[in-house]
Amino acid sequence: MAKRELFVREKMACAGSIKQYNKLLLTRILINEPVIIWVTSGKKTLRQASKEIEVNAGEFILIAAEQTFDVLNEPDSHSGVYSADWISFSKEVIELFSTEYGLEKSIVDSYYLLKDVHHFDKAFNYTLDIIRDHKISQDILKIRLYELLMWLKCCKVSFNPYHALTLSQEISKIILSDVTMKWNAPMIANRLNVSEATLRRNLSKEDNSFQKLLVDVRMTRALTLLQVTEWAISQIAYAVGYDSPSRFTARFKQRFGFVPSDVRTPILTSPEIG
Numbered sequence: 001m002a003k004r005e006l007f008v009r010e011k012m013a014c015a016g017s018i019k020q021y022n023k024l025l026l027t028r029i030l031i032n033e034p035v036i037i038w039v040t041s042g043k044k045t046l047r048q049a050s051k052e053i054e055v056n057a058g059e060f061i062l063i064a065a066e067q068t069f070d071v072l073n074e075p076d077s078h079s080g081v082y083s084a085d086w087i088s089f090s091k092e093v094i095e096l097f098s099t100e101y102g103l104e105k106s107i108v109d110s111y112y113l114l115k116d117v118h119h120f121d122k123a124f125n126y127t128l129d130i131i132r133d134h135k136i137s138q139d140i141l142k143i144r145l146y147e148l149l150m151w152l153k154c155c156k157v158s159f160n161p162y163h164a165l166t167l168s169q170e171i172s173k174i175i176l177s178d179v180t181m182k183w184n185a186p187m188i189a190n191r192l193n194v195s196e197a198t199l200r201r202n203l204s205k206e207d208n209s210f211q212k213l214l215v216d217v218r219m220t221r222a223l224t225l226l227q228v229t230e231w232a233i234s235q236i237a238y239a240v241g242y243d244s245p246s247r248f249t250a251r252f253k254q255r256f257g258f259v260p261s262d263v264r265t266p267i268l269t270s271p272e273i274g
Contacts, residue, residue, distance in 0.1 A: 004016075004017060004019070004228055004229055004230050005228065005229045005230070006224065006225060006228050006229055007131050007132050009131055009134075009138065009141055011090050011092050011093075012090055012092075012093060012138060012141055012142065012145065013087055013088060013089055013090060013093065013131055013141065013145055014033070014087070014088045014131075015085070015086065015087045015088070015128055015131040015132065016085070016086055016224065016227070016228030016229075017083070017084070017085045017086075017228055018073070018082070018083060018084045018085075018086070018227040018228055019081060019082070019083050019227070020042075020073050020075065020081070020082040020083075020227060020263060020264075021075060021080060021081060021082075021264070021265065021266040022075070022262055022263075022266060023072070023073070023074050023075060024072075024073065024256075024258060024262065024263065025070065025071075025072050025257070026070065026071040026072070026073070026223065026256065027070050027256065027257075028068055028070065028216060029068065029069055029070070029071050029220055029223070030066075030067075030068050030172060030216060030217070030220055031063050031064075031065065031066070031067045031068070031069070032065060032066065032088075032172070032173065032176060033065050033088040033089060033090065033091070034062070034063070034064055034065050034088065034089045034094055034108070034159040035062070035063050035086055035087065035088040035089070036060055036061075036062055036086065036087050036088075036114075036124065036148070037055070037060065037061050037063065037084055037085075037086040038059075038060050038084060038085045038086070038121070038124055039055045039056065039057050039058070039059055039060075039061075039082075039083075039084045040057060040058075040083045040084055040085060041057050041075075041076045041079055041081050041082060041083040041084075042057060042073065042074050042075045042076040042081065042082030042083065043055065043056050043057065043073075043074045043076075043082070044061070044071065044072070044073055044074070044082075044084065045071070045072040045074070046061070046063075046069045046070070046071055046111065047069060047070040047071075047072075048067070048068070048069050048070075048110065048111075051110075053111060053113060055113065057076065058115070059113065059114070059115040060113075060114040060115065060117075060120065060124070061111055061112070061113055061114065062108045062111060062112040062113075062114060062152070062157065062159070063108070063110075063111050064108045064109055064110055064111065064159060064160060064163075065091070065159075065160075065163065066163065066165065066166075066169045067110055067111070080266065085124070085125075085128060087124070087127060087128060087131065087148070089145060089149075089159065091161070093142070093145050093146075093149075094149075094159050094161045095161040097145075097146055097149045097161075098158065098159075098161040101149075101150070101153060103158045103160075103161075104152075104153055104156045104157055104158040105156060106156050106157040106158070107157075107158055107159075107160045108157060108158065108159050108160060109160055109163075112157055114152075114155065114157075117151070117155060120151055123147055123148055123151055124148065126144065127144040127145060127147070127148050130144045166206055167199075167202050167203060167206060168203065168206050168208045168213060170192070171188055171192075171203075171210070171213050172213055172216070172217050174188060174191055175188075175213065175214060175217040175218075176217055176221070179217065179218055179221050179239070179240045179241055180238070180239065180240070180241050181241065182241065183214055183241075184210075185199060185200065185210040188210065215251065215255060216255075218240040218241055218242075218251075219240075219251070219252055219255040219256065221239075221240050222236050222237075222239075222240045222248070222252060222260070223256070223263065225239060225240075226260055226263040226264060227263060233245060233248075233249070233260050233261065236248075236260070237249075248260075
């Protein structure tokens with residue numbers, strides 16, 4: 001079996017394979033880039049405001065950039081495993097494709113459930129293999145990514161290449177560009193050419209704060225690494241800006257309500273999700 005990891009192709013795409021053994025509620029999960037998720041075992045439930053959507057094994061869901069959901073991944077009752085593969089697209093790829101081929105009437109502004117599309121799974125798997133193989137050129141990868149987007153276009157749906165960012169989303173992108181950085185509010189204010197007081201005041205208008213954003217971005221990245229890699233928890237802690245694995249574990253539990261090892265290791269009784 002191939003070693004599990006997060007595959008990144010700069011300015012093109014990212015991909016990963018999730019395997020989870022416990023029914024865990026993941027709150028306020030920020031999706032930074034347009035993504036296609038293929039649930040292969042179990043069930044995924046997405047909650048956003050008053051909306052809820054279920055994605056069953058064999059189904060695909062398209063999620064637009066800059067969306068925040070509560071996510072419930074539920075293992076299959078027989079195998080005891082939840083698994084899914086995902087591919088995210090860079091903003092550059094979506095913009096270039098839209099410029100060349102145009103947009104469909106149905107635009108993914110939040111999410112779109114895709115199912116019963118003949119052979120789409122084969123095209124998805126082929127693209128996934130290309131992303132994983134860094135020996136294959138960016139030009140070939142671009143063609144494969146375009147092919148997936150063309151499949152969506154044939155289904156009369158497109159990702160939206162144009163969307164204005166809120167201040168919170170803009171700051172999240174800056175932090176995500178280097179999660180190991182010891183970010184603070186003055187550094188972000190300097191990046192955005194505003195005073196720290198203005199930054200904090202405008203974040204407050206969005207019912208947010210710099211510290212909350214910093215924790216959310218770091219913990220969401222940590223969650224991704226726990227799901228799609230075999231890295232040690234200490235390595236993940238360092239990768240998201242924590243010098244102390246114990247402090248990282250405490251912060252992770254405070255953020256999600258369970259410890260990092262629960263993402264990977266089956267526990268005897270899953271907590272009730274209410």
